[in-house]
Amino acid sequence: MSDAVATPSQGPLAMICGGGALPLAIADYVAARGRKVVLFPLIGAADGLPVENYPHHWIYIGQIGKFMRLARAEGASDVVFIGALVRPRILQTRPDLKALMIMPRVLKAFRGGDDHLLTGMARLLEDEGFHLRGAHEVAPEILAPAGVLGSVQPSEADRADIELGLDYLDAASPFDIGQAVAIANRHVLAVEAAEGTDQMLARVAELRANGRVRSAKGRGVMVKAPKRHQDRRFDLPSIGPRTVEGVAQAGLAGIAVVAGATVVAEADKLLAAADRAGIFIVSVPERRS
Known part of the structure; x- marks a missing residue:
């Protein structure tokens, strides 16, 4: 989605995949x-991820020592975290000996929001000589460009809802809660927390079905934005075809994201699905604090 080209580092890239x-x-x-x-x-x-076309090693999230050993054997010092991940309980991580040796630091990383957790785990790897990269650094094509991305245009009322959504996300960002909010007629319908964006949208659909959403179907916006001072090597906001499906089921008019700070998955499918559903997708300039 971007014409920018990242300067690749030398050597293989290790990707820890959700x-x-x-x-x-x-x-x-x-x-x-x-x-x-x-x-x-x-x-x-x-x-179920079809990884057969690439060299790969299946690991549990707590197998820090195993990852380091295998990555070094592959000659990889650059690491990217990418993909959906539901935060596990600490005992579900299957910690290996290395993880147990640094368990106090692991436990400290788990005490906080997702950004705190990911940054804490990144520091553990960096202390071992690895270099953490953002997915957008190694593949800048995935970032959303500015402007309306499909054929459907947002209305002035939609843009007012977008501004309110951005205001809310900016104000809430110090609490490390979530990256998305649903707004209709300048009324907050739902806020993303631990359930994730898809479930937040499912909640809006349920609220609408129960008569708790008073705005007409086809009004309202799902807004996503990175948290203020977020470590952008991890967990940038993302949208994909499933997001369009969720927005349509929630009865919202469209999606608003931040240009250059949002990952777009399966862009061709995303835009085709949005146009079919009559959903707008707009990428707005980032606010500077």
Whole structure:
């Protein structure tokens, strides 16, 4: 989605993969530039991910020592985290000996929001000589450009809802809660928390079915934006075809994201689905604090 080109580092890229379409899309972009990609799909998160076309090693999220050993054997010092991941309980991570040795730091990372957790885990790897990269650094094509991305245009009322959504997300960002909010007629319908965007949209659909949403169907916007001061190597807001499906089922008019700070999965499918559903997708300039 962007014409920018990242300067690739030397050596293979290790990708720790959760679920969804993004890990393989990014692997394809990186491999097309001639860089070797080694996938580390996470058991319980990336199950079913078709990784056969790449060198890969299945690991549990707590197998820090195993990851380090295998990544070093592959010659990879650059690491990318990408894909959907439901935060596990600490005992579900299957910690190996290395993880147990640094367990106090692991436990400290788990005490906080997702951004706190990911940044804490990143520091653990960086202390071992690895370099954490953002997916957008190795595959800038995935970032949303500015402007209306499909054929449907947002109305002035939609743009007012977008501004309110951005105001809310900016104000809430210090609490490390979520990256999305649903707004209709300048009324907050739902806020993303631990359930994730898809479930937030399902909640709006349920509220509408129960008569708790008073705005007409086809009004309202789902707004996504990164948190203020977020470590953008991890967990940038993302949208894909499933997002369009959820927005349509929730009876909203469209999607608003931040240009250059939002990952777009399966862009062609996303835009085709949005046009079919009459859903607008607009990418707005980032606010500078």
